[in-house]
Amino acid sequence: MIEVQNLTKYFDSIKAVDDITAVIKEGEVFGLVGTNGAGKSTFLRMVSGVIKPDEGFIKIDGYPVYENTEVKKLIFYISDESYFFSNSTPIDLKNYYKVIYNGFDAIRFDEMMRQFGLDSKRKINTYSKGMKKQLTVILGICANTKYLLCDETFDGLDPVMRQAVKSLFAKEIAERGLTPIIASHNLRELEDICDHVGLLHRGGILLSKDLFDMKLSIHKIQCVFKEEANLNEIFGEKEILKVEKRGSLFTITLRGNREEIIAKIDRLNPVFSEVLPLSLEEIFISETEVAGYDIKKLIF
Numbered sequence: 001m002i003e004v005q006n007l008t009k010y011f012d013s014i015k016a017v018d019d020i021t022a023v024i025k026e027g028e029v030f031g032l033v034g035t036n037g038a039g040k041s042t043f044l045r046m047v048s049g050v051i052k053p054d055e056g057f058i059k060i061d062g063y064p065v066y067e068n069t070e071v072k073k074l075i076f077y078i079s080d081e082s083y084f085f086s087n088s089t090p091i092d093l094k095n096y097y098k099v100i101y102n103g104f105d106a107i108r109f110d111e112m113m114r115q116f117g118l119d120s121k122r123k124i125n126t127y128s129k130g131m132k133k134q135l136t137v138i139l140g141i142c143a144n145t146k147y148l149l150c151d152e153t154f155d156g157l158d159p160v161m162r163q164a165v166k167s168l169f170a171k172e173i174a175e176r177g178l179t180p181i182i183a184s185h186n187l188r189e190l191e192d193i194c195d196h197v198g199l200l201h202r203g204g205i206l207l208s209k210d211l212f213d214m215k216l217s218i219h220k221i222q223c224v225f226k227e228e229a230n231l232n233e234i235f236g237e238k239e240i241l242k243v244e245k246r247g248s249l250f251t252i253t254l255r256g257n258r259e260e261i262i263a264k265i266d267r268l269n270p271v272f273s274e275v276l277p278l279s280l281e282e283i284f285i286s287e288t289e290v291a292g293y294d295i296k297k298l299i300f
């Protein structure tokens, strides 16, 4: 289990991570989503023990991670920008990680390199961006760590590879209880694979919930009313996330229980009403809009 308590990190005057508290349970896929500059990479770098928090703490299976070599062996961190030793080949990396991670599966590494069609003898600096991403995923899987931290790992992979990596993760989760934390802007991808989602904005956590519960607690409803409808009379200020009106058709995004929302809308005698499913992307846009990150202000 990863426990994060009041985690805060400054870069000079920038508060990159602001008082984050979260628990990441074993065997769960934790998706980390957020606006640009929200602090996702900084958070992952602290969890992996690369940088030290200024305030708060991180415990991995009960132990602090920073400057703790044994605990670091439980984690493989796939950074968003891959750094490789100059002139190195995948074989060099395999030999390097074999020393670092006791459980590194070198046979599987060779097998996967073949399956992915990557040449182990070729210099990594001649690989394309996507090929480098594939290589880091293979290294991450073969390291056989309990936790796998992925920063934008799906970005830069082609659709077939993204699918292949997703099924690879699913297999590792099912077979050996791998716990991945995946930071991504590709919400469609996260929606397929995550159990729990943490939404970051300006360093802080806007919400952290099971994806299933998240979808049960926010709804989009389309309705047409006979007469002028005053939504503020029946819904509290915090329940209404967004109201759009096109002609007589209202599209309303609301927080709350589905049945209660339908019952309240019915009190306004709609001519028509229908609850529509919300995607993770729509939830993201609604929640960040409430926090002042409004797409309308960004369209020139």
Ligand SMILES: Nc1ncnc2c1ncn2[C@@H]1O[C@H](COP(=O)(O)OP(=O)(O)OP(=O)(O)O)[C@@H](O)[C@H]1O
Residues within 6 Å of the ligand: 011, 014, 015, 016, 017, 034, 035, 036, 037, 038, 039, 040, 041, 042, 043
């Ligand atoms: N090494 C650094 N020095 C100074 N500021 C930094 C450093 N690393 C990150 N920051 C700042 O910390 C904040 C959080 O950055 P971070 O890279 O963690 O965000 P992110 O959520 O991963 O962003 P993105 O989605 O754009 O990749 C930003 O304001 C960024 O400019």
